[in-house]
Amino acid sequence: MAVVRGLIAVALLVGFYLLVIVLVLVYAALVVGVLITGQVAFQPTVLLAMIGLGVVVLALVRSLVRVSDLAPEPDGEELARPAPLWELVDELAGLVGTRAPDAIRLTMDANAAVVEEIRLLGLVGGARTLAVGRPLLAGLTAGELRAVIAHELGHYARGHTRLAALTYRGSVALARARLAIAEAAGADRITRMYAGLPFRLFSAYAWIYDRMTVGPRRRQELAADAAAARATDPGTTAGALRSAVRTGVAWADFEARFLAPASTRPDDPVPAFAAMLADPDYRDALAAAELPDPEPTWRDSHPSLRARVAALARLPARAVEPDRRPAADLVPPPVARTRAQPWRDWVDAASARIADELAAPLVTALGPEPTLAAVLDLLESGGRDRIATRAAVTAVIGRALVDAGVAAWSAPWTRLRLIAPDPIADRLDAALEDPSAVRGLRAALSTVDIDAVLAVPEREKPPRRSLFPDAPEASIMPVVWFVAVVAVVAVLVSLSQEDDEPVVPVHRPVFPTTYYVPPLPPYQPTYRVPTFDIPLPPLGGIVVTR
Structure with a gap:
């Protein structure tokens, strides 16, 4: 049954390509038909339709072009061999039954992920990269890091075929298509008038696709947890799940309270983050805080933390000596930037x-x-x-x-x-x-x-107000350029036509802005941290000590 669903998912992904191509051809036929109709070519209603639908089609084509690049090379410094972390990864790759990644990159995220280059809709694989966040290393022990890496490598071990990775990428591609339409609709009122039908069409298509693939992707997460438990033990893997979530919440707190408001950046923020985690008061507050574990929606590819821990508890326990060394000891310290401010x-x-x-x-x-x-x-x-x-x-x-x-x-x-x-x-x-x-x-x-x-x-000057405060920044320039080109063509052609009685444009309802766009799922994350923060104690004033 899983293979049948996978093959259906592949067919639906191919249908996504065909659907975008059909929309492009229909729009091209509309433009050609408008240009050869003569005097009625640039009536206001037709011109608005050309602009609104053109921006939507342009956004879809951009998302289609980027669908083959859904797993970009992770940012960060590449870890050279030899290193203790490379030795650990090579050992775990043999234990879980997969080949080791071709590169390890140390990123500035409190997460870990495995990325693989794929071609021809996933039929041909390529280089693999393991991304490990240095903030994550600051919050885990070496034993917990072992479970995290085993989980990531488990995504590519037995039972995790390239077909499963393809279905995941198809879900991301459809989510990007809907997001592209939503951003285009939010940029200007003209596009919003004509974005409703394409958005609902791709939303229905994505609903069918996700219904077919979300079950296998959740089982893949549980299978990766089981692979981590075999490489360590169920108790260590469950502890790694909780520690990774706590570290992610603490890193978000560190970024919001200290990195974002500061006018300068330290030469290396991770030691400062590690110092915050080592502070006894902060450590106690973080340990006492309730971990965020919202009930997943039907579109969520990850089971809840409670479900994953419960599944691990059903596995047979193993007597393994825990490795309590700091995980950061497995990688060499980075070279500090000479022009940046020392972190102390x-x-x-x-x-x-x-x-x-x-x-x-x-x-x-x-x-x-x-x-x-x-x-x-x-x-x-x-x-x-x-x-x-x-x-x-x-x-x-x-x-x-x-x-x-x-x-x-x-x-x-x-x-x-x-x-x-x-x-x-x-x-x-x-x-x-x-x-x-x-x-x-x-x-x-x-x-x-x-x-x-x-x-x-001294008080910092407030930022200048944007001319388009409600529009996503990435979508403004394509819309502006497209509207400008269409307007120039309209003026040139209209000047060559004879005057005719003006036609009152037909009223069209404005596309509602209360649509829901699900967030883009990250590519094979280890532990998904919700976007909201757990309630930590606020700054408790000032205490005078001696």
């Missing part, structure tokens, strides 16, 4: 940036030339609670101490700590609680060379 300095800059964000409201409230004396007066008057939070006052005073070189900020993974000398730290804590203790804080600060005027944090 980058972490210090991130702490200073967060302190500036906490201090900004209070510094702004103090006027154009805020002073440290004004902050102390505010504390002594007992008005702190009405104007600023404890964290804001600590951030303002802490900035002055750090600039003077007598204090430092801790790494801001869970909360920001001001590390100050004992006398200042004690008296700052007391002053934050009791206004009468501000006099002692003044005396302690008088022994330090601190600037009287506080620096005002």
